[in-house]
Amino acid sequence: MRASTQLVCLLLLGLICSPAAASHWFRIPPHEEVARVARFIVHQCDWASLATISTHKPVVGQPFSNAFSISDGIQGLSSGVPYLYLTEMEISVQDLKVNPNASLSMTLAQTDYCRQQGFDPQSPLCARVILSGSVLPVNGSEARFAKQALFTRHLEMIDWPSGHGWFFAKFNITQVWILDYFGGIKTVSLDKYFHASPYRKYL
Numbered sequence: 502m503r504a505s506t507q508l509v510c511l512l513l514l515g516l517i518c519s520p521a522a523a524s525h526w527f528r529i530p531p532h533e534e535v536a537r538v539a540r541f542i543v544h545q546c547d548w549a550s551l552a553t554i555s556t557h558k559p560v561v562g563q564p565f566s567n568a569f570s571i572s573d574g575i576q577g578l579s580s581g582v583p584y585l586y587l588t589e590m591e592i593s594v595q596d597l598k599v600n601p602n603a604s605l606s607m608t609l610a611q612t613d614y615c616r617q618q619g620f621d622p623q624s625p626l627c628a629r630v631i632l633s634g635s636v637l638p639v640n641g642s643e644a645r646f647a648k649q650a651l652f653t654r655h656l657e658m659i660d661w662p663s664g665h666g667w668f669f670a671k672f673n674i675t676q677v678w679i680l681d682y683f684g685g686i687k688t689v690s691l692d693k694y695f696h697a698s699p700y701r702k703y704l
């Protein structure tokens with residue numbers, strides 16, 4: 502084994518074994534690899550802000566932003582598709598019944614990253630992603646994937662009251678917007694987004 506390989510192995514072990522680093526052991530990809538950064542943010546964040554078009558008085562027809570737990574896959578296994586666990590008793594889900602079009606945003610300000618780096622949440626260096634699309638219920642094998650993705654990262658969901666009509670849904674992305682550096686917001690094609698890996702290649 503070469504010395505450099507040994508070093509990488511030691512580093513990996515250290516990262517895996519350190520509880521504090523366990524949830525952050527994948528480092529952010531280089532900022533110019535925007536598709537990878539977008540996938541990284543979506544995978545790291547456990548929740549997102551979901552904006553719907555409100556159907557509720559007195560703000561009918563106006564944007565309405567609300568926090569939701571999300572997961573695009575169990576830790577370390579990212580699909581790029583944010584899954585949600587919803588009930589029609591929820592105010593934003595009632596909006597989605599009338600108009601499923603929505604926007605979902607996530608920022609590394611939700612992780613320790615921006616604070617540790619000293620980046621203000623509004624700094625372009627505190628990377629964030631804004632997804633446009635719609636929220637669609639999922640069923641069959643995709644619902645099974647969503648359940649595993651969500652329940653492993655949001656343990657209390659298992660005990661949420663069964664009478665509330667919970668169902669699995671996905672955010673069906675039509676446009677990816679990413680701000681991860683100076684020079685303004687960028688877009689990433691869906692093809693590039695879904696083919697990118699959020700993880701740094703160590704070996």
Ligand SMILES: *[C@@H]1O[C@H](CO)[C@@H](O)[C@H](O)[C@H]1NC(C)=O
Nearest residue numbers: 599600601602603634635675
């Ligand atoms: C949702 O967005 C799509 C694409 O932008 C648009 O064609 C559709 O009319 C919108 N649906 C509603 C209910 O506004």
Ligand SMILES: *[C@@H]1O[C@H](CO)[C@@H](O)[C@H](O)[C@H]1NC(C)=O
Nearest residue numbers: 637638639640641642643644
């Ligand atoms: C899943 O839902 C889609 C539409 O949302 C429907 O066409 C399909 O038949 C459903 N599949 C199952 C297994 O229920």
Ligand SMILES: *[C@@H]1O[C@H](CO)[C@@H](O)[C@H](O)[C@H]1NC(C)=O
Nearest residue numbers: 634635637673674675676691
């Ligand atoms: C889901 O997103 C795809 C793009 O990825 C789009 O072509 C499709 O129309 C969307 N489906 C719905 C029901 O909005």
